[in-house]
Amino acid sequence: MDNSTPGMDEKLVSLLDGDLSPEERMTVEQQLAGNALLQQQYDSLLATKAAIRHFGLQQQVGAIHSQMMAELNAPVRKISPVRKMIRYTSAVAAGILILVAGFFAYQYFSLTPEKVFSANYQPYELNTSRGTTTNSLIEEAFRQKKYEEVIRLRDAATEPNIKNDFLAGAAALELNNLSLARQRFASVIEQNKTANTMVLNDEAEYYLALTQIRQKDFAAAVMLLEKIQQDSGHTYSAKVKNGLLNDVRKLSEQ
Amino acid sequence: MEVIRNFPDSELVANIRSGQRMEDTIKAIYRGHFEGLCWYVMNNSGSRQDAEDIFQEVLVSFIELVQQDKFRGESTVKTFLYSLNRYTWLNELKRRGRALAREEKYEKGQVHIEMDAGHTIADREGKAEVLKVVADLGDTCKKILLLFYYENLSMKEILDQTDYESEQVVRNKKYKCLKQLEQMVNANPALRETLKNLIHG
Numbered sequence: 298m299d300n301s302t303p304g305m306d307e308k309l310v311s312l313l314d315g316d317l318s319p320e321e322r323m324t325v326e327q328q329l330a331g332n333a334l335l336q337q338q339y340d341s342l343l344a345t346k347a348a349i350r351h352f353g354l355q356q357q358v359g360a361i362h363s364q365m366m367a368e369l370n371a372p373v374r375k376i377s378p379v380r381k382m383i384r385y386t387s388a389v390a391a392g393i394l395i396l397v398a399g400f401f402a403y404q405y406f407s408l409t410p411e412k413v414f415s416a417n418y419q420p421y422e423l424n425t426s427r428g429t430t431t432n433s434l435i436e437e438a439f440r441q442k443k444y445e446e447v448i449r450l451r452d453a454a455t456e457p458n459i460k461n462d463f464l465a466g467a468a469a470l471e472l473n474n475l476s477l478a479r480q481r482f483a484s485v486i487e488q489n490k491t492a493n494t495m496v497l498n499d500e501a502e503y504y505l506a507l508t509q510i511r512q513k514d515f516a517a518a519v520m521l522l523e524k525i526q527q528d529s530g531h532t533y534s535a536k537v538k539n540g541l542l543n544d545v546r547k548l549s550e551q
Numbered sequence: 552m553e554v555i556r557n558f559p560d561s562e563l564v565a566n567i568r569s570g571q572r573m574e575d576t577i578k579a580i581y582r583g584h585f586e587g588l589c590w591y592v593m594n595n596s597g598s599r600q601d602a603e604d605i606f607q608e609v610l611v612s613f614i615e616l617v618q619q620d621k622f623r624g625e626s627t628v629k630t631f632l633y634s635l636n637r638y639t640w641l642n643e644l645k646r647r648g649r650a651l652a653r654e655e656k657y658e659k660g661q662v663h664i665e666m667d668a669g670h671t672i673a674d675r676e677g678k679a680e681v682l683k684v685v686a687d688l689g690d691t692c693k694k695i696l697l698l699f700y701y702e703n704l705s706m707k708e709i710l711d712q713t714d715y716e717s718e719q720v721v722r723n724k725k726y727k728c729l730k731q732l733e734q735m736v737n738a739n740p741a742l743r744e745t746l747k748n749l750i751h752g
Contacts (some may be wrong), residue, residue: 352697352701353700366603369582469663
């Protein structure tokens with residue numbers, strides 16, 4: 298040890314620790330450059346510090362090594378063939394369930410009054426009676442699809458006529474005049490009720506229900522459709538299937 | 552929950568040089584390279600335990616070489632680690648006296664990117680001696696010296712982790728511990744040679 302300069306040992310440790318000011322550091326480094334024994338003494342401190350750092354690093358790597366072996370060697374659980382089959386079956390079942398649920402969800406959310414109306418609406422067609430040579434003007438206009446003329450002729454008639462009212466209702470429906478169509482079909486039903494007749498009554502009820510669907514009056518439409526379905530003698534009973542009723546009920550829930 | 556991520560080589564080397572995020576960096580090296588390096592040892596007469604031991608040595612050598620600026624980025628970290636791994640394992644096989652001619656022949660065909668770092672990584676027994684001499688130091692001294700020289704904590708931070716009355720008392724204790732370890736190191740010339748190689752390569 299160099300004892301020629303008192304406190305030199307502490308100064309070397311301060312140099313090692315980076316505790317010296319730039320001036321002090323320069324002075325000590327100059328002393329080191331000119332004194333082999335002092336340099337040897339400083340090298341000894343550097344070696345000691347290297348030993349500590351090597352030990353610290355080894356310890357840190359060792360600690361992380363244990364953690365990493367636990368992470369990297371995590372056992373992969375073997376699944377028995379039965380459990381594997383159950384798992385695959387469950388996966389397939391879940392897949393099918395998702396598809397079915399998706400299908401119904403699509404049906405539910407894509408359901409609109411227009412879709413239900415279009416799926417069930419057919420334009421009314423007048424029967425052509427053999428041997429009949431004379432048609433009223435309103436019937437003729439209807440056959441020629443002159444719907445505005447049909448409505449005008451009905452309004453111009455002096456006497457109320459169930460058939461004219463029905464044709465005017467069907468013409469209004471074709472022209473998308475829903476309130477007029479509803480008014481005319483209701484009039485047909487009302488007149489039949491008053492006269493205790495059934496002239497075009499079934500047709501009027503069915504087309505009125507379709508009009509109500511389009512008008513989004515689903516409660517009234519359901520009530521009328523249920524009546525038609527339950528009446529086995531009704532002309533349109535077979536047309537009112539459960540699917541149609543369910544669709545209208547779903548629309549009323551949306 | 553721990554976020555697992557990989558570092559690009561540049562970030563990995565920068566972290567090691569600065570000593571920042573060492574734990575995450577070491578873990579990233581494990582995740583990226585352990586399996587490959589392990590496979591090499593196990594396919595060249597080594598056991599799983601050999602592979603794990605060699606990997607730890609390789610990792611310590613790599614970090615020390617990076618901190619000494621011996622890794623110049625001329626190859627990727629992966630290539631460098633694989634070379635260190637091969638070099639360390641073949642040296643170990645030779646030490647055990649059962650290196651196979653085939654392995655030596657194979658080794659001659661490899662590019663030795665780390666030859667100038669040979670001193671740093673080769674002295675396995677010497678390094679074991681280094682660990683032993685520090686381990687033989689008392690627990691208190693070991694703790695203070697590690698906190699100061701490895702964790703780079705200030706005297707105030709060390710004071711918070713110990714029962715001493717003041718920073719000056721911690722400073723005096725640290726000085727005494729350093730001198731004690733220095734004496735133990737100087738008592739073993741072979742150890743000093745190993746440490747000299749560790750510092751200068």
